[in-house]
Amino acid sequence: MGIPLAERIRPKTLDDVVGQKHLVGENMPLRRIIESKSIPNMIFYGPSGVGKTTLARLIARSTDMELHKLNGTSASISDIKQIIAQTQTFSGLNGILLYLDEIQYLNKKQQQSLLEYIEDGSITLIASTTENPYFYIYNAIISRCTMFEFKPVEQTEICSAVRRAFQFMADELGRKLQLENGVVEHISNGCGGDVRKSMNTVELCCLSAENDGKNLTVRLETARSLTQRSNMRYDRDGDEHYDILSALQKSIRGSDPDAAVHYAARLCESGDIISLSRRLLVIASEDIGLAYPMAVTIVKACVDSAMQLGLPEARIPLAQAAILLATAPKSNSAIMAIDTALSDIRNGEATTVPRNLQNKHFDGDDAAVKGQHYLYPHDYPDHWVKQQYLPDNLVGRKYYVFGDNKTEQTAKTYWDKIKK
Numbered sequence: 001m002g003i004p005l006a007e008r009i010r011p012k013t014l015d016d017v018v019g020q021k022h023l024v025g026e027n028m029p030l031r032r033i034i035e036s037k038s039i040p041n042m043i044f045y046g047p048s049g050v051g052k053t054t055l056a057r058l059i060a061r062s063t064d065m066e067l068h069k070l071n072g073t074s075a076s077i078s079d080i081k082q083i084i085a086q087t088q089t090f091s092g093l094n095g096i097l098l099y100l101d102e103i104q105y106l107n108k109k110q111q112q113s114l115l116e117y118i119e120d121g122s123i124t125l126i127a128s129t130t131e132n133p134y135f136y137i138y139n140a141i142i143s144r145c146t147m148f149e150f151k152p153v154e155q156t157e158i159c160s161a162v163r164r165a166f167q168f169m170a171d172e173l174g175r176k177l178q179l180e181n182g183v184v185e186h187i188s189n190g191c192g193g194d195v196r197k198s199m200n201t202v203e204l205c206c207l208s209a210e211n212d213g214k215n216l217t218v219r220l221e222t223a224r225s226l227t228q229r230s231n232m233r234y235d236r237d238g239d240e241h242y243d244i245l246s247a248l249q250k251s252i253r254g255s256d257p258d259a260a261v262h263y264a265a266r267l268c269e270s271g272d273i274i275s276l277s278r279r280l281l282v283i284a285s286e287d288i289g290l291a292y293p294m295a296v297t298i299v300k301a302c303v304d305s306a307m308q309l310g311l312p313e314a315r316i317p318l319a320q321a322a323i324l325l326a327t328a329p330k331s332n333s334a335i336m337a338i339d340t341a342l343s344d345i346r347n348g349e350a351t352t353v354p355r356n357l358q359n360k361h362f363d364g365d366d367a368a369v370k371g372q373h374y375l376y377p378h379d380y381p382d383h384w385v386k387q388q389y390l391p392d393n394l395v396g397r398k399y400y401v402f403g404d405n406k407t408e409q410t411a412k413t414y415w416d417k418i419k420k
Helices: 028-036 052-061 076-090 107-113 115-119 139-143 156-171 183-190 195-207 220-227 239-253 257-269 273-291 292-309 315-327 334-348 406-419
Strands: 040-043 066-073 096-101 123-129 147-150 174-177 215-218
Touching: 028 052, 028 273, 040 215, 052 096, 052 107, 066 076, 066 334, 076 107, 076 123, 107 334, 115 139, 115 292, 139 195, 156 174, 156 183, 156 195, 156 215, 183 195, 183 220, 195 215, 195 220, 257 273, 257 292, 257 315, 273 292, 273 315, 273 334, 273 406, 292 315
Parallel strands: 040 123, 040 147, 066 096, 096 123, 174 215
Antiparallel strands: none
């Protein structure tokens, strides 16, 4: 049994596919395309272990085309050229179906080598990727393909697959298999929507099951020990990394401390306290900002503590920071101000600094008005005096708008009184 269980039990028909009913369920678009046997160029996008490879293989079986498989992690230009050469041979008369797994690992030149043959129909491409295709796949390839997104499989559907896998293993081993209550549900819940991972866990449970010579018994504790960390999808360089960071920030912005702690915990569990710390520091200024200016100082102290402590203790100050930010009053006035100013500058509005603010104190003979005429605010009542600060073309331009929180409104009241 050197071949993994996930491979041995791979579905043979569309009806056997676990999950993806939005694609291959009755009367769904992809199913109708497959049944028509007229296969277009396609890109399958989604997390690992949800059926992309399985479906590509089922499609290949439904056609008369010559099937070739490549993996982006190991494929080279010469491998691609060898496949292209088959288009001129007898075996390629009905066309060639190229299944390219992990296409995101091919560089731009390698992807471009396929373009001509995809366009003229001599090669039909089915590519799969776990990363966002719009970031990793050459636009010319994307424009010639139909995109299908695969989703993590629901727990209820994985339960059925896990039961079938245990029965499959029992038949292979020739033993009666007994499962403690909760084993199937724990594995199904612990695989994070990854069918392949659940199949691998089933196989490990069977191989480590209690054996009395006749029967095999899988204990719940065994299932727990084999799935204890498998329910969390995380890749520091992939989409899931940015999805979790995005969810963390949006939860804090939405003042939900429970969700904020949840996503912070996922980052701590993965060991990625650096990304968590950086995002908390950004949030302190971007989303809390001037509504609670001390948030930046407190979060910085929490982050410094976390870095000195390291995990597991680092989780405590980082949780403190996440909860503080989630429950703090919110203001985005600072980021709105700087982004509006940046927009003006990028549109060519960065003109000459007013003379009274310049660093030179003497004028040339060509100056119409001589003298800097800068008014030193500390020489005036309340340390303020009216004078021009923005360039001439932007006089009157408003970048900062006081937020509707207590802190900023207090400042507004003060300056409204001073500036009248």
